[in-house]
Amino acid sequence: MTDAVPTSFEGVTPAVSVSGLTKRFGRVTAVDGVSLDIPSGGVFGLLGPNGSGKTTLLSMLSGFINPTDGSMTLFGHDGPAGQAQALHNVGALIERPIFWPYLSCRDNLKCLQGVYGSDGGDAEVEDLLDAVNLGGDAARRKFRACSTGMKQRLGIAATLLGDPSLLILDEPTNGLDPVGIVEVRDLIRSLAAGGRRTVILASHLLNEVEQVCDQVAVLRRGKLLYCGAVADMSASASALVRTTDDDRAVTALADAGWDIRSRSEDGLEVAVASGREWEISRDLANAGVYISQLRPASGSLEAGFMEVTGQAEQEPE
């Protein structure tokens, strides 16, 4: 299955390239022969249920965990020495934000700034604290006294020290309130804007990946199931259509070549790629049928995700 997954993006220089990457913990294979190219610039999503190997994969990329097998290249650097050199340019927030509990938010950032040899000075620390809404009194609060959301935001700020080219963010919106989630998602998008930075975002939240990511890889039980554009993965999604005349709509859509998956009191479920829903509207209007409601049937990426993981479920392990 893994070998059949297209894993490279033509014409784009990969920021990260892994080949046959495997990690075993005793008898458990957390990551199983993953080969993957992550293009430079933009937000790359790593999607998978809990225990799918996302965190282990990211930990290997960040140099925290040694692979059992396989190889990886960061910005063209490979081997332990090359990886160490490339990691100077990588900010990572993996599993949970980890800091010295007895230091304040500001001192934690100052300390890491010094350890990393970043020459941004106090201004960089203050700017980052402000960027994640930890300025003022919050900056003086000891890490152990911070709320989950504050810790998460400090974790994001630390990844930005030294303005790295690659950010690895493992479920960065964990523990944030709805406003915080929106802010962090906006921040992630802005960080990758214009392709000046690559962000790898691991999440099990489909809507998060759909909103933020350009490309996505799906992992399940340590294996890579899918790798490609988010829009392509949503291709098998569907929309729920309510019309002024469902009988005529069925005929019109069938004539236009649409796949009508079901019909119920809620309306017609029509298979449609994300972003192409307007074509249903056009074809129905051409047939003189008008739409009263059109909405995603089950969340477009969700349908694609279920299809990808569902196929894997049916295959022998």
Add this chain to the structure above:
Amino acid sequence: MTTFAMVPNMMRWEWFRLRRRTEFWVILGLLALAVVGTLAVSAGVLRLVQSSFSIPPYGYPLLVFELLSRLGPFLGIVLAGMVLGSDYGWGTFRPLFARGQRRWHVLTAKLALAALVLVVVWIVSWLLAAGVGMVAAEPAATGVEIMPWDSGSWAESAGAFVSAWPVTIAYLLLGALLCAVGRSTAFGLGVGIAILIVESIAYPAAGLISQLVLEVNLGDYTRWTLWGVTRGLMGRDDEIGPWVFLPAVVAYAAVFAALAGLVTERRDVSSGNG
């Protein structure tokens, strides 16, 4: 940044963190209390009985040496727990290693800083004791000297301090190894202090029993253990001079450091216990 610049930079930020830890100052405070207490009690008692006993000025540092030589191994293991074990427990090795920092740079900086702290503690203690000695010591004209003038000197008291420092470093590195193996302060301190207790109680007791029951000098067999060489270096071996033991203490320290480095280098970096 080169290796030569990297390690001092890491030490600087290690100190930034260490000096903000309350526990660090509590431990130093307790140690200061013990040193000052020893000096104060000694000076006070001598003042009461000065017609009968006296201590020469260089004897005061030797009193503090007695204290530090016994507390030093504990201090070494506790410091290892603070600079190394805590980072395992909190998972804060991750941010330290996050930007491709060489693990041995981080480890070297931590241990070098702890060793430097111990140097400062030793020097300050010696200077304090020497100062008190020069002010308080008044050899009685007719009194019995606890430490006769002709059996010691300032050089000897300084030498004793110097010999106790590598001993503490050996235990610091033993503590570092234990913290690295157990990946926690609790394991490092627990096992380290258990070893110290066994050394200070079980070895002498076993030695006494073997001497009385089996008529065997256990010291012949335990001389080159960590306990034996550290005691020997501090002048507590009746048969061999202290400095003969220095290479052995250095060898123990090197083995502990190498193993701690190997474990840190090879192992996955965990995210700690929260």
